[in-house]
Amino acid sequence: MSLTATAANSNSRWSLFRREALRGLAALVMALLVAFLVVLFTSKEPFEAMFQLLVAPLQKQRTIGLWIDDVAKLTVTGLAFSLVFQARQFSMGVQGQVYMGALAATYVAMSPLGTTWAAIPLCMVAATLAGAVYGFIPGYAKAKLGANEIVSSLMLNYIAIDIVNYLIRAQLSPPGKGLLMTDPFPKTAVFPALIANTRIDLGLIIAILCILGAWFALYRTSWGLKLRLVGHNPKFAEYSGIRSTFIMVSAMTVAGGLGGLLGSMFINGQAFGKLTVLFEGGLAFEGILIAIVARSRPLAVPVVALFYGYLRQGAALMGIRTDVPAEVIGVVQAVIILLVASSFTLPGKKLIARLTRPAGEPPVAGKAQETQP
Template identity: 35%
Template sequence: MRRLIFHRRHGRSALHDSLTIAGSIGVALLAGYLFLEASGIDAAGAYRALLVDPLGTSYGFFETLVKAIPLILTGLAVAVAFRMRLWNIGAEGQLYAGALAATYVALFTPDFGLPRAPLMLVAACAAGAVWAAVPGVLRATLGVSEILVTLMGNYVAILVADHLCYGPWKGKTTFGFPMSDRFPDDAALPAFAGTRLHVGLFVGVLCSLALWALLWRTKWGFQVRVAGSNVRAAEYAGYRVKRDAVVVMILSGTLAGMAGGVELSGVLHRLQPRFSPGYGYTAILVAWLARLHPLAVPLVAFLFGVLLTGGEQLQVMGISSSLVDVLQGLILLSVLAADAAANWRMAWVVHQGSALSEGVVHD
């Protein structure tokens, strides 16, 4: 049984994988460059803002790390769900659910005598978990498409946040702007002196290590990975696949919800409508490019942090930050193309065992 599952990964070495992905990103960036040139925009200038400034200046570098934090957490959330072939594309909504719960704790609960920040994170995790548990339970019990339910959950959570910001939670000290009041001081995660970088970075990296240990060093994690690569095998082995699916969705929502709590507590210090620049969607790319591997997620999250930071710079230059979305789409497509090309070569060479060739072709 063990052999059958591990065969899938044997096909590619980590080095081969990294080179494929680096090459694909290169191709996508080149395509983006031509795309800019063709639309009559100073492509060199745009790329300098997009890729060089975030890495070359200390402000840009710290800002990249700040943006990487929610990407690490949501990226892990997507990775763990995708590992079990649960297509949770609702990390964005779960992030907002977490942010709402964190705001409630920060502004509307009595003082327990404890610092609020940890309580906010716990509440954020719980809210994200609930938001993801609904599609998880519907999937496991009735077979309802989790893709569509999680996606609908994004729209609902974002609109509920709008409702609260424009209505009941609108601040008294915000000069009429639709956002909540600033959180009290004990609601803030500690930041590094003189920067916006906060300890959420450690939270993210710790979560990545913990998730790796859970998936690769426990029996439950093994069961989840088996179920992800071959449901029939998992059922045959007597694993409780449906229960595990609900648990994985809850775990996924917990991580995404935490991202919302960490972002508010560490960076924004208040609830604003539409505060996320699509972290939950970028997370899909982060997870996929990390090959759904928790330890690779922080690294890829950093790369996409560069892109998001650069996107803000673009807006300053008067170029639409939608360019970031264009590049993200191109990157994902070129990785898919590179993988398909690699698979084809494999399919030629390996052709004796049916289990093996199937794993190679479908992955």
Template identity: 35%
Template sequence: MDTETKKIFGKQFKKNRYHIFNIICPVASVLLAFLAGGLMLLLLKINPLVVYGRMIVASFGDPYNLAEMLVKAAPLLLTGLSFAFAFKAGLFNIGADGQFYLGALGAVFVSLKLGFLNPWLLLPLALLASIIMGGLFGGLSGYLKARFNANEIITTIMMNYVAFGLTNYVVNGPLKEKAGAYPQTDPIPAQAQLPLLISDTRLHWGFILALFCAVIFYFIITRTSIGFQVRAVGLNRRTAEYAGINTKRVLVLAMVFSGIFAGIAGFGEINGVQHILIQGFAPNVGTIGTVIALLANANPLGIVIGSLFFGFLQVGANLISQTSQVPQNAIDMIQGFVVIFVLISYYIQYRVNAHQKIRQLKGAL
């Protein structure tokens, strides 16, 4: 084997080594989270192997619980895509919760006000309202970043509270239920509800919509000019600008698409699961979606798998707390450990990948 061939194989080996490393890190994060959770259960004098075994059997051994995992995974998948799209452009969208709430608000408004329409017309209009509300809300943060270079982490967090406050106002005022007893809207009409995929479960067509959005995400990022521009800006904004890319436009569009995905999650939750908008419903959907996106390194297939995993954790935690003496908080700790180890994993991946780029640049000089 000549020297040139050895160099080619050496470069390919190093490239594959880093790809493998980026796969191992998320898997290790999950395993360490279960290990840490197991140690905490031992401190409570609870056998972790028994608990984990029951979670698996209860979640996968019953069709209803298996369908419930997919129900829980759908909004997490979409909010994960929401964070990931902005992340591809080098932005941190921490506002998926607010965009999710605005999407839900748009969906319930259209569903209640236009409930007399045929479902073939009503459901697309409700979806369109969610897309518009989520997209505009996300785009506003993108505009503030592009126009004033405002830190998107701060603006999206602040706008979460705007969305929460607006939703609270609506369910306590203009759209409050006719009975006036609770901070919630009236139930949406039957024709505004997404049909079920499997009878006698809560699994609805919103899950298929979420999977379709993952495909759309992949297509936009990898097969379109705007996707190329998003990735170019994410890699190096200044270089992309020198190359003639309108970086400000890209930043706004990235946040618009990010908000759209989160808004669609709101539509699926209202029209597919809740059928009513309640103050403070579905908390932390955006936060968990952010963790899933980091766990998957913003890869759409990884986000699908991560959302299914967290759906399993949520369903398993509910089942274990209802059928045993294990407290709910003990299972919730596992999710907390996942968050901690994912952040550590992301930092390690960032440092290793940065070191790799530096070595590549030195090798090119």
């Protein structure tokens, strides 16, 4: 590749990044303005409420830990959905994979292996394998039986949640101590904290490794190239000799492995250290929003997760410290998703370009017409 082509490619990437960043920033500002209008009509102290929304997650070490912990988990679930979306599949099964992964990690942690030095890696491996198997099922069902992956994966979510909740109540919860959680795991089966007295633990490093692994798999391996070709043009991929069904099933299986690993991050992390009923609180499903806004790009997923996690924690703290219900964040999230995920452009862009164009310079359309034969 020539230096000119390399420079042009670099400029194109920078232009794309700048355009996406400006569009995302504009969408965020507009969404916060909408949030302020909502708060204005629902709070007696709207400025205090907005202050809590925007500043509260950074006020204490504990709240920063809550934010970073959310970011790590949102990143992994966003990556899981991104892999599936790259193949132009719409599996919604990450939530069920999280539960099955957590269940597998629980059995390891509560076994004699849970008291050994190998507890954490074995919990992670068991969770990843359980999630991968649970991700393989809807992929295989679509490839061999023609089942709709959206319906099958959603139903598998309900099955996984009910199985885990039943096993907690029937087998795993200690007698006489309620039916909502297991005994705490041994310390050897709990992720070590990276910063004392916070939820920032080994899960953050796992999330970073998942980002690098997903990026490498998608853009530096033949499997990733085939996956993106199948996503962009499945017919062309078939004509090229690529087995589309194998690629689709493998993408859903790998995504399932990430979902299962996320289950281990939940229950082996500092936040829990045990398995509880409905432990993930719907966070795993929010990876859909992360993947959509990030356009399924692995390196964009953590950036989106940083902002989304911050708003998520800010809204929760705003709901605790002020008279505004935390549900107001739903308005902010919806506006951000609608503006960033759609073909959003700044209003008045053409007018601004016309006003700032030097005198005597023809418009872009005119230039294009002059160059046509």
